[in-house]
Amino acid sequence: MHVCSAAPPQPEGRKEAFGLFPTRHLGRCKWKQLSRLQRSIILFLFAFLAVCGVISYTSMGEPWRGAVIEPDQSTEPPSSKIKEPEKPSSVEAEDQKEPVPITERQVAVIEAFRHAWKGYKDFAWGHDELKPLSKSYSEWFGLGLTLIDALDTMWILGLKEEFEEARKWVANDLVFDKNVDVNLFESTIRILGGLLSTYHLSGDSLFLEKAKDIGNRLMPAFKTPSKIPYSDVNIGRGTAHPPRWTSDSTVAEVTSIQLEFRELSRLTGDEKFQKAVDEVMKHVHTLSGKNDGLVPMFINTNSGQFTHLGVYTLGARADSYYEYLLKQWIQGGKKENELLEDYMRAIEGVKKHLLQRSQPKKLTFVGELAHGHFSAKMDHLVCFLPGTLALGAHNGLTADHMKLAEALIETCYQMYAQVETGLSPEIVHFNLHAQKGHKDVEIKPADRHNLLRPETVESLFYMYRFTGDKKYQDWGWEILQNFNKYTRVPTGGYTSINNVQNPSNPEPRDKMESFFLGETLKYMFLLFSDDIDLINLDKYVFNTEAHPLPIWVPA
Structure with missing residues (x-):
C-alpha cells in the first residue's frame, strides 16, 4: 500500500x-x-516550456573568440557619392552556424602570442617596440605601435582580457597631438589600418574616432606640387616634408595607403581621404617609365615623375604597389578597371622579365632587373606574391595565376627549409647553374638576418584557404616551431636574429617588430584554423599590415 x-x-x-x-x-x-x-x-506545458528553454539557451551564440561583425553591405561603389554608413551590424557571421573548435596548433599560436605580449606588457607597455633581451623598449613614433598593431590579432585570437586592457590604453593614453614626425606609409598601414580593422571587428566607436583623428593629421602629406605625398608628417604641427636626403618618395609607400584612406572616407562620409589617394593612383596609371607594367622604385614629389629609372623589383620600395592594385579592385567591388588592368599588365611583366628557375631543384623565383641586367636576388618581402596571386585567382582572374602561386610558395618555403635554422634570411640569391654540393639558395653575410617577417606565412594562409592542401599548414607549423626554437626569449617576447645560418648562436638583435604580433602570429592562427569564415575572404580584404577591412560589395 x-x-x-x-x-x-x-x-x-x-x-x-x-x-x-x-x-x-x-x-x-x-x-x-x-x-x-x-x-x-x-x-504538455512542461514539455513546451522545456523546449523554449533549450532554444533560449542555444541562441546565446558563440563565445567571445572569433566574433566578427559583418561589414555594412549598403555602401555604394567608389564612383558614387560617399555616404556615411550605418554602424556595423551586431549580427555576427559565427552566430549563424556551429562554432568551429580551435585546433592544437592554434592553441600553440595563442601561447606564443601571450608570451610575446607578456614581454611587451612587462617591459615596453605603451611604447612602440619591445627590446626583449635588454628588457626595455625602443620608440619610432612614440604612439604605442605594437599595441595598436596587435589589437585585431587579440580580438581574432579571443584574448578578451588582453584586448580590454589594451583598449583602456587607447582610450586614456593614445594621444596624436604630439610634435613628432611619423612616416605616412607606416603610420597608415599600422595605426590607421589597425584602428579601422578593430572598429569593424569589435563595433566599438572608440577606434573609429581615433582613426578619424590620425587620418586627419596625416592629410598634410598630400600638400605637394604633384599631389604625390611626402614621406613624413608632423602630426602635431600639421606639416609634412620629404626625407632630408631627397625629394623622392618610394612608389610602394605612396601607392599602399589607399585601402585605409578609402575606407576612412566610406565610414566618415568625408570624400577628402579617398580623393587624395585616388588621385595618386590615377596619376601613377598615366606615367611613363614602366616596363610592361613594372614600376621603378622612386617617384618625385615635385615633378610627379618616376626617378631612378631602369630598376625593377617586387621587393622593398615597390612590393605593395602590386598588392594594392588587386586589393583596391576587390575592395571597391571589382568596378575600377584601371586598377585591374595595371595589375594584370604587371603580372605579365613579372613573367616576362623577372621569373627564372634555380638549380638544382628548379625552383621558380622572382629576381630583379637593373638596366637590362637580371639579378637572381629575391627579398623575403617578395613572398607576399603567391598569396596575392591566389587571391586574384579566387576572384576570377586567370587560372595560371594560381599555378604560378603554387610554384612560388614552394620557393618561399625552400627559403626556410634550405637554411640551417629553418628560418629564412632577409634576402637570398638563387643559383642559376648546377654546381655539385650547392643548394638552390645562397645567402650573403649582410643578408642573413631574420626580422620575424610574415610574408611567407601570409601566402601559406591564402594557399591553404583556397586549396585545402594541409601541406601548407605543415610548412607553417615548421616555421612556428623554428621561431620558438631560435627567436623566443625566456623572459617574454621574441627577437629578430642576425644569423639564420648559425643554429648554435643565431645572434639575437634585441628587437621585436610590431608586425610579429600584427601580422605573423595572426596569419599563423588563421592558417591553422579549420573555420573558413574566420575572416571570410569574400567579405574582407587584408591591408599590407594584415588588418582586415570590409569589401564594399562582397561576392
Whole structure:
C-alpha cells in the first residue's frame, strides 16, 4: 500500500526545467487526484516550456573568440557619392552556424602570442617596440605601435582580457597631438589600418574616432606640387616634408595607403581621404617609365615623375604597389578597371622579365632587373606574391595565376627549409647553374638576418584557404616551431636574429617588430584554423599590415 504525502519543501528560489516551473511542489496524492486531461495539459506545458528553454539557451551564440561583425553591405561603389554608413551590424557571421573548435596548433599560436605580449606588457607597455633581451623598449613614433598593431590579432585570437586592457590604453593614453614626425606609409598601414580593422571587428566607436583623428593629421602629406605625398608628417604641427636626403618618395609607400584612406572616407562620409589617394593612383596609371607594367622604385614629389629609372623589383620600395592594385579592385567591388588592368599588365611583366628557375631543384623565383641586367636576388618581402596571386585567382582572374602561386610558395618555403635554422634570411640569391654540393639558395653575410617577417606565412594562409592542401599548414607549423626554437626569449617576447645560418648562436638583435604580433602570429592562427569564415575572404580584404577591412560589395 502506497501512502500519499506532500513533497518536501524545496530551498527558496530553486527551480527546474531551466528555471521555468517549480515541478516538485506537486505531491503524489494531488497528482493522482487530477483527471487524465488535467495531467496531460500539465505535461504538455512542461514539455513546451522545456523546449523554449533549450532554444533560449542555444541562441546565446558563440563565445567571445572569433566574433566578427559583418561589414555594412549598403555602401555604394567608389564612383558614387560617399555616404556615411550605418554602424556595423551586431549580427555576427559565427552566430549563424556551429562554432568551429580551435585546433592544437592554434592553441600553440595563442601561447606564443601571450608570451610575446607578456614581454611587451612587462617591459615596453605603451611604447612602440619591445627590446626583449635588454628588457626595455625602443620608440619610432612614440604612439604605442605594437599595441595598436596587435589589437585585431587579440580580438581574432579571443584574448578578451588582453584586448580590454589594451583598449583602456587607447582610450586614456593614445594621444596624436604630439610634435613628432611619423612616416605616412607606416603610420597608415599600422595605426590607421589597425584602428579601422578593430572598429569593424569589435563595433566599438572608440577606434573609429581615433582613426578619424590620425587620418586627419596625416592629410598634410598630400600638400605637394604633384599631389604625390611626402614621406613624413608632423602630426602635431600639421606639416609634412620629404626625407632630408631627397625629394623622392618610394612608389610602394605612396601607392599602399589607399585601402585605409578609402575606407576612412566610406565610414566618415568625408570624400577628402579617398580623393587624395585616388588621385595618386590615377596619376601613377598615366606615367611613363614602366616596363610592361613594372614600376621603378622612386617617384618625385615635385615633378610627379618616376626617378631612378631602369630598376625593377617586387621587393622593398615597390612590393605593395602590386598588392594594392588587386586589393583596391576587390575592395571597391571589382568596378575600377584601371586598377585591374595595371595589375594584370604587371603580372605579365613579372613573367616576362623577372621569373627564372634555380638549380638544382628548379625552383621558380622572382629576381630583379637593373638596366637590362637580371639579378637572381629575391627579398623575403617578395613572398607576399603567391598569396596575392591566389587571391586574384579566387576572384576570377586567370587560372595560371594560381599555378604560378603554387610554384612560388614552394620557393618561399625552400627559403626556410634550405637554411640551417629553418628560418629564412632577409634576402637570398638563387643559383642559376648546377654546381655539385650547392643548394638552390645562397645567402650573403649582410643578408642573413631574420626580422620575424610574415610574408611567407601570409601566402601559406591564402594557399591553404583556397586549396585545402594541409601541406601548407605543415610548412607553417615548421616555421612556428623554428621561431620558438631560435627567436623566443625566456623572459617574454621574441627577437629578430642576425644569423639564420648559425643554429648554435643565431645572434639575437634585441628587437621585436610590431608586425610579429600584427601580422605573423595572426596569419599563423588563421592558417591553422579549420573555420573558413574566420575572416571570410569574400567579405574582407587584408591591408599590407594584415588588418582586415570590409569589401564594399562582397561576392
